[in-house]
Amino acid sequence: MASKLHSIFSMLLLLLTLSDSIVPIVSLGVGINYGQIANNLPSPSRVANLLGSLNISRVKLYDADPNVLSAFANSNIDFVIGLGNEYLLNMTDPLKAQNWVELNVQPFITHTKISCITVGNEILTGNDTQLKSYLLPAMQTVYGALQNLGLSKQVYVTTAHSLGILGNSFPPSSGTFRPDLAEYIEPILNFHSLANSPFLINAYPFFAYKDNPGQVPLDYVLFQPNSGTIDPVTNLTYNNMLYAQIDAVYSSMKAMGHTDVEVKISETGWPSKGDPDEAGATLQNAELYNGNLLRLIEERQGTPANPSVPIDVYVFALFNEDLKPGPASERNYGLYYPNGTPVYNIGLQGNLPQMIINSAPKINVRNPVQHLVRNALRGDRGGRNGVESVSSKAMASKLHSIFSMLLLLLTLSDSIVPIVSLGVGINYGQIANNLPSPSRVANLLGSLNISRVKLYDADPNVLSAFANSNIDFIIGLGNEYLLNMTDPLKAQNWIELNVQPFISHTKISCITVGNEILTGNDTQLKSYLLPAMQTVYGALQNLGLSKQVYVTTAHSLGILGNSFPPSSGTFRPDLAEYIEPILNFHSLANSPFLINAYPFFAYKDNPGQVPLDYVLFQPNSGTIDPVTNLTYNNMLYAQIDAVYSSMKAMGHTDVEVKISETGWPSKGDPDEAGATLQNAELYNGNLLRLIEERQGTPANPSVPIDVYVFALFNEDLKPGPASERNYGLYYPNGTPVYNIGLQGNLPQMIINSAPKINDLALPEAFNSEVSHRESVNHGRTFITVILCYVMLNFASHQWIREIMYLYFTGFIIDENNYLPNLL
Incomplete structure (x- = not known):
């Protein structure tokens, strides 16, 4: 209901603003x-x-x-x-x-x-x-x-x-x-x-x-x-x-x-x-x-x-x-406020899509609705019968700020949960056009007590925004840079431009050189990988940073030739020529071996063969490794130990395995079995609890698993199946996709997506036939409706009242009606 109202008042704001300023x-x-x-x-x-x-x-x-x-x-x-x-x-x-x-x-x-x-x-x-x-x-x-x-x-x-x-x-x-x-x-x-x-x-x-x-x-x-x-x-x-x-x-x-x-x-x-x-x-x-x-x-x-x-x-x-x-x-030199509204009218009429006014008045927490209504109608006196008269533009701005704040209050009122002090890391991907600014993200992660972040580049805006924070960064060198990074001068220049200016005030502990190179089809890129890693490491040594920043690369689990039982894990024979010298490098440089591990893929590909409880860390009978007699009650632990076994088969027991990516999508295409909100909540919620308990795997019980969850936000521009765009713990507006015990604060960020009506809960008095997967508190919804009624009755234009009434009535009657957020 809150999101629906927000969309309606976004449309109203657009109409009001444009009505006398086009x-x-x-x-x-x-x-x-x-x-x-x-x-x-x-x-x-x-x-x-x-x-x-x-x-x-x-x-x-x-x-x-x-x-x-x-x-x-x-x-x-x-x-x-x-x-x-x-x-x-x-x-x-x-x-x-x-x-x-x-x-x-x-x-x-x-x-x-x-x-x-x-x-x-x-x-x-x-x-x-x-x-x-x-x-x-x-x-x-x-x-x-x-x-x-x-x-x-x-x-x-x-x-x-x-x-x-x-x-x-x-x-x-x-x-x-x-x-x-x-x-x-x-x-x-x-x-x-x-x-x-x-x-x-x-x-x-x-x-x-x-x-x-x-x-x-x-x-x-x-x-x-x-x-x-x-x-x-x-x-x-x-x-x-x-x-x-x-x-x-x-x-x-x-x-x-x-x-x-x-x-x-x-x-x-x-x-x-x-x-x-x-x-x-x-x-x-x-x-x-x-x-x-x-x-x-x-x-x-x-x-x-x-x-x-x-x-x-x-x-x-x-x-x-x-x-x-x-x-x-x-x-204050801007032609525009950051929310996309003009500071003044100089003949420019443009459109900043899906951008919501993010300023909101202070509220009286003892009686927020009464306070908001009173402030909404406060204006220059002189209207007929002494009623306060408000211009359409002023009314629009006030209404929008008020409903933005009300929406935030309604959203938070029943979702506050304890803050979890996490040892987890988070992947902060940015393939999206609707993400909050890095400064806001810094506030969100600070309030979540998340202290480790992995980037896929060395974005200077992010590194600057997190200056003087307690957050430790892994930064990335994209695959497209590998050839350049085999040149010592270019590698050192990259460090001087992308690490040195930031490291005195932003913690940077790792550089990943490329991502999932060895399971790609580009043989030339594979041949560049180790030389690029070595050259970047050499540049760090020259600049006195090699003890502070380690160098590694991230692999997919596709590098394994055999993964079960875990004790018999081996790398693919065709990749041995690349992996063995990379392991030697890790051993010498004292850097970890990174794996992107997704039990979701195993379940999606074989839902009839892979037990869902086993991949979701739910109670299950587990599977026994016949060689070691160790019991595995979740797939992620089995995957980690299979990597350890594969390294051991190459003579290395001195390199630590870290999970650079793992997660579960909350939504997917029809053929993506298991991609549901409930499963994502179980997977990530259970995983966070295991991390908090500092558990190790059956074969390495004294080494707590080290994990970077994928991902912080849903990323709407990622290509591929729908699941790729739905791994986030948070929507870009700062609201959790589901509740796994994280309660953080994304300042000045207002919900900007409006779900279809059949995802919302309406009071029984309006529609007794609508059933919903999840309901919101009807008392809160009823307050919102009363507030709408008050606004309608005090709106100064008859046509505004009619539009609001007709549309509001329409969306209650037609549960399939849906108004996209227009601003």
């Missing part, structure tokens, strides 16, 4: 800065949908986030990607620069448009003289790497400067660079001229107004009608500050002998909110600045000194970023 979609020549210093942003896939619906075709990143670049594959959006200031020293090394391009550009450029790399940001106005000296060599070296790879005509190289590089900016025709920066800027301009790349400037008229609100006319900085200012040298009139700033940069370049380099605005914007001492930081001014700017861009205007060259601008920023340091204005 504007034409503007086909923009504008670019947008997509910053990610926040813990509440939508997934890159959702952002791709939003920008597509806005017709924005150019995006600037501050890094080369692989999740973003993958999410925008086969879109029409063109990317500027960034090399952070911390990479400048490394980028002066040609081999490291080429490796960076091979890892961060080449894998994506065939399906995602990448037209530019910015090397550093605002370096020259910083205080680090060494960084300034690295800037040009780094730009030249990255450009050289692009040339070597045949990409220099496709991807240009530049850097972004603040306007602080100017020594004089008025009048624009007399613009000059700061004399103390001339030694850096002049050769950079020469580089731009040779490489045919633009000069990027971050220009903020807001700063000029904020610092001198009494001297700088507000209309002049906001592109509003004004008398303008005249350049006494050229007699040109400037009616806005941004154009004056751009021409001052052109004049500064001309003074250095360059009229052949284009100026682009890599950042400009206006905050909608600020601290009390930040003059002009208001929503109204932000709306005027960005709205007027977009109109000028659409008109393809040039500046007074360069009227034939349309201004080229990347607006800052797409979203408000709640974790940005500094004054309040820094967190």
Whole structure:
């Protein structure tokens, strides 16, 4: 019932919001800065949908986030990607620069448009003289790497400067660079001229107004009608500050002998909110600045000194970023809130799919319903008969926040269970377009007391989000990197880029080199596996990290030639040439042998032969190993001991086996026997209890099993049968798929999926004939219905009441009716 109501009010919110704010979609020549210093942003896939619906075709990143670049594959959006200031020293090394391009550009450029790399940001106005000296060599070296790879005509190289590089900016025709920066800027301009790349400037008229609100006319900085200012040298009139700033940069370049380099605005914007001492930081001014700017861009205007060259601008920023340091204005430059609603109306109407408003009012826990109703109807007095009158947009926002909070309360009221202190690890896969941000996931796992996480890559956003946590990471090197990792220089560069920057504040204990390589069909990849492992280990040794981070790879159980009885386990003869030297490596490097073990597969393939209780850790008579006389009462333990026996047959009793993946799907295709919610709950619930008891296997009772459960979330974009998308312990909205004793908190995350009505429980008064697999508390449902009634009776528009009434009645009568979540 809660999910159903949430869907209804999502639709209502959409109708209310659009009813008085629909504007034409503007086909923009504008670019947008997509910053990610926040813990509440939508997934890159959702952002791709939003920008597509806005017709924005150019995006600037501050890094080369692989999740973003993958999410925008086969879109029409063109990317500027960034090399952070911390990479400048490394980028002066040609081999490291080429490796960076091979890892961060080449894998994506065939399906995602990448037209530019910015090397550093605002370096020259910083205080680090060494960084300034690295800037040009780094730009030249990255450009050289692009040339070597045949990409220099496709991807240009530049850097972004603040306007602080100017020594004089008025009048624009007399613009000059700061004399103390001339030694850096002049050769950079020469580089731009040779490489045919633009000069990027971050220009903020807001700063000029904020610092001198009494001297700088507000209309002049906001592109509003004004008398303008005249350049006494050229007699040109400037009616806005941004154009004056751009021409001052052109004049500064001309003074250095360059009229052949284009100026682009890599950042400009206006905050909608600020601290009390930040003059002009208001929503109204932000709306005027960005709205007027977009109109000028659409008109393809040039500046007074360069009227034939349309201004080229990347607006800052797409979203408000709640974790940005500094004054309040820094967190309020976004055109959009992270939930996908515009901060103000500047003529953009886009769609962020399946995104629910995630802010909710504080509530009076003693009487939450009464408090929510009272706040829903609170507004400006003056309505007829003294009733509070609320605008449709305000009402929509309030209703949505209230029902989001109510839904959360209803969901949690009967699902709280004790927190289990787990020795379990968890696989955090991200093949989905609806996952919460890494910061939220960090909070969830912290509240669950899960202290070990396995990734399938080295996602910098995840590693940064978990900084200073107690969570220990296994990070992954994908199969596509194996060839590169056989090169010692490339392997060391990968460690320097993906491990070293994070390991001082995020615990990284392991790198998995490839996944299930030996059971694949690529013979060449098999031959790369051990050399790649050895080379990565050597790189860790060179950097003094080999005692801290171990190296391994994960195998499927398909590497076994025989698995029963466990004591007779052996590896496949055709894989012996690969496995034996890998075991020797593990022995020398003191690293574990990882296995992905799924009893589900055995049951699915032979449900008539494999006892279900045996694979689900349920009470059963077990099976006896005739050689050792040991009894196995579950298949996972038998599989682990079969691997130990296989290693022993190759002369190794000195390598530990760890389970890198195991789990059970809660849903599957019709031909996937056993893929049910009940079985998944039994499998994972029983497994967690065994882990908590620190049990060992029959053949190794003193060695507690070491397990990473697959997976944290359902992943809706995974290919293959339906089971592949339903291994998660949690839905992406943070609610458990089933109850196995985990009670965690995913902050500010609201349920965003609406099940069909036949999955919901309705009060008997509404529908006595509907039967349900699981029922929710009817008292809670009845409160929700009363709340709906109150909202209906106080809604200010007759048509709203009619739509809500008709639809609400319809979904009660027709149990097959289903409204997808529209936001």
